[in-house]
Amino acid sequence: MLQAVMSSHTVESISARIERLPVTRQLSTIRLVIGAATFFDAYTVLAIAFAMPVLVREWKLSPTEVGMILSFGYIGQLLGAVAFGWLAERIGRLRVLWLTITLFVTMDIACLFATGAVSMIICRFIQGIGTGGEVPVASAYVNEMVGAQKRGRFFLLYEVIFPIGLMFAGMVGYFLVPAYGWKAMFLVGLVPAVLMIPLRLLMPESPRWLASRGRLEEADTIVAAFEASAEARGAVLAEPRLAPQLSKSRSEWRELFRGIYRGRTLMLWALWFCVYMVINGMITWMPTLYREVFKLPLQTSLAYGFITSACGVVASIVCALLIDRVGRRRWYASAFALAVFPLGALALSGADTVMHVLVLVSLAYAIVQTIAFSLYLYSAELYPTRLRAFGTGCGSAWLRLGSSAGPLVVGYFSAGFGIGMVFAVFACVLALGAAVTMLFAVETAGKPLETLSP
Numbered sequence: 001m002l003q004a005v006m007s008s009h010t011v012e013s014i015s016a017r018i019e020r021l022p023v024t025r026q027l028s029t030i031r032l033v034i035g036a037a038t039f040f041d042a043y044t045v046l047a048i049a050f051a052m053p054v055l056v057r058e059w060k061l062s063p064t065e066v067g068m069i070l071s072f073g074y075i076g077q078l079l080g081a082v083a084f085g086w087l088a089e090r091i092g093r094l095r096v097l098w099l100t101i102t103l104f105v106t107m108d109i110a111c112l113f114a115t116g117a118v119s120m121i122i123c124r125f126i127q128g129i130g131t132g133g134e135v136p137v138a139s140a141y142v143n144e145m146v147g148a149q150k151r152g153r154f155f156l157l158y159e160v161i162f163p164i165g166l167m168f169a170g171m172v173g174y175f176l177v178p179a180y181g182w183k184a185m186f187l188v189g190l191v192p193a194v195l196m197i198p199l200r201l202l203m204p205e206s207p208r209w210l211a212s213r214g215r216l217e218e219a220d221t222i223v224a225a226f227e228a229s230a231e232a233r234g235a236v237l238a239e240p241r242l243a244p245q246l247s248k249s250r251s252e253w254r255e256l257f258r259g260i261y262r263g264r265t266l267m268l269w270a271l272w273f274c275v276y277m278v279i280n281g282m283i284t285w286m287p288t289l290y291r292e293v294f295k296l297p298l299q300t301s302l303a304y305g306f307i308t309s310a311c312g313v314v315a316s317i318v319c320a321l322l323i324d325r326v327g328r329r330r331w332y333a334s335a336f337a338l339a340v341f342p343l344g345a346l347a348l349s350g351a352d353t354v355m356h357v358l359v360l361v362s363l364a365y366a367i368v369q370t371i372a373f374s375l376y377l378y379s380a381e382l383y384p385t386r387l388r389a390f391g392t393g394c395g396s397a398w399l400r401l402g403s404s405a406g407p408l409v410v411g412y413f414s415a416g417f418g419i420g421m422v423f424a425v426f427a428c429v430l431a432l433g434a435a436v437t438m439l440f441a442v443e444t445a446g447k448p449l450e451t452l453s454p
Contacts, residue, residue: 009216014207015450016240017223019147023154024229027145031154033202034138035161037101041134042165043172044104044189046309048073048124049284050173051182053291053301055120058182065117067411070284071404072121076128078400084133085140085393086253093141093206093389096133103130108189128400135162136396139376140389144208148448155377156320162373163309163316166283170306173287178299208449212385256391261453264382265391267440268375271332272398273405274433275372278339278426281406282365283308289410293419294354304358311362312369319370328378329441332371336434339367340427347424357419368430375399381444384453 021027048070055061061069080100088096107127114120139159146154169185176184210219230237256265286308290301323331342360351357376392383391413421444452 009220011211011216012242012450013240014211014216014219014223015448016242017227018145018207019448020238020240021147021223021226022230022235023146023150024226024233024235026226026229027154029202030145030204031142031158034097034142035158037097038135038138038158039161039165039168040189040191041104041131042162043169044108044127044131045073045077046166046169046283047172047185047189048120049287050169050177050302050305051185052284052288053298054177054182056288056292059116061117063411063415066288067408069117069120069124070407073124073128073131074280074400074404076125076400077132077403078128078397080129080132080134081136081393081397081400082390083129083393085136085390085396088137088140088389088393089209089386093137093144093209094203096137096389097141100130100134100137103127104134105130105190108186111186112183132396132400133393135376136379136393137389140380140392141206143377143380143449144206144385144388148446148451151381151449152324152377152445153320155380156316156323156374159373159376160313160316160320163312163369167306167309167313170302170309174299174302174306177302208385253390255387256394261383261387261391263440264442265395267436267442268379268382268395269398270436271371271433271441272375272379272395273402274336274429274436275368275375275402276399277402277406277409278343278429279365279368279372279406280403281410281422281426282361283312284407285410286361289414289419290354290357293414294357296354304354307358308362308365311366315366315370316373319374323370323374324445327443327445328374328381329437329443331374332378332441333434333437335367335371336430336437339364340430340434342367343423343427343430347420347427350418350420351423364426371433378444381447381449381452382442385449387453 052066052069056066084096084100104127107123107130110123111120111127114123139155142155142158143151172185172188176188204222204225205218207219207222210216210222227237255261283305287301287305290296290304291298296304319331342364346357346360349356376396379392379395380388409425410422413419413425
């Protein structure tokens, strides 16, 4: 009956049929498998932070070398986000996800054989290309699988796996690094290799992407399977409502800077940079700072890093459950503004005691993490299917620029002016993010993707 209603296969009909689907077991499986890959992507990103307190002494690293090891991974992520985002628009979401996972797992093995700063910088740079490409493409893929009314919660309950992966890195660091050394961090990171088989066997290609490339029969087959799954579980599907006719089916990078997308692109780039300069500047350096500045034992330094990551997970879950109700724009503006206060307090006090630093850094990190983990959702909502992976990848490239700048800022200011000045700089960056959000952000909650981005 459904096929009779939608007998004409068009881009618009495929999108309309997806919009009215409930969250079925198959969609939940997709979220789980992609989430597992993203989990270990997050783990890989942060593994070096918990290996670093050991490497600093074992390799006798200078603050500059530490900053370069941390930052070059993010520079690689910048290249991967743009290159793989572009490639995903042309060869498909799943093929690119396969490539990115293969790359960052291979380089995880290579990190085990690093013997000094130079070899680790090279390995982390190449590994960053893979990790940088995985998340924006996965985000576009998951976003395209669900309708507007369920998109925020469905997507963010997938995306919350990223901060959980960061927290898991802290747990591994706390329990394994003191006993087995820094290489334990990278051995655990090899687990994603086993995810490649279910990724290929269980995942269909994005029907929205297939339709946008003119492969309408393939898209229809996938959506029909979703519909059959929903009906088999007793769901009554509403009549599809066609969105307005889409004017384009092919992407062109210049469109990011034309019409309504120009303002969106520049606004997103600013948000990505501000959030990740602060959040990764804090989370990657804190275990080392606890040990080198406050002279804490290794296990205590790693435990404090884990506590901060855990606070981010709790805040992310709260955000996932509430952001559809509050709205993206209001949530971001409030979070940016609130996080200024704990960082400002640290700047004014000079970050003089370790407990003072732990409590206020964890609070600021938790608040800003709610923006960081949901920006992939927001970015994907602001571009059409033909630009979604590429636009999200270009936006998250500024994540990488901010992430690479953060550790360098920490290294420079902590060495020359003390860590209190580091927190003052971070507070100013968050204040800028709040201003950009209030002036230029677009509300997207509850609106179909095709309506938001024609």
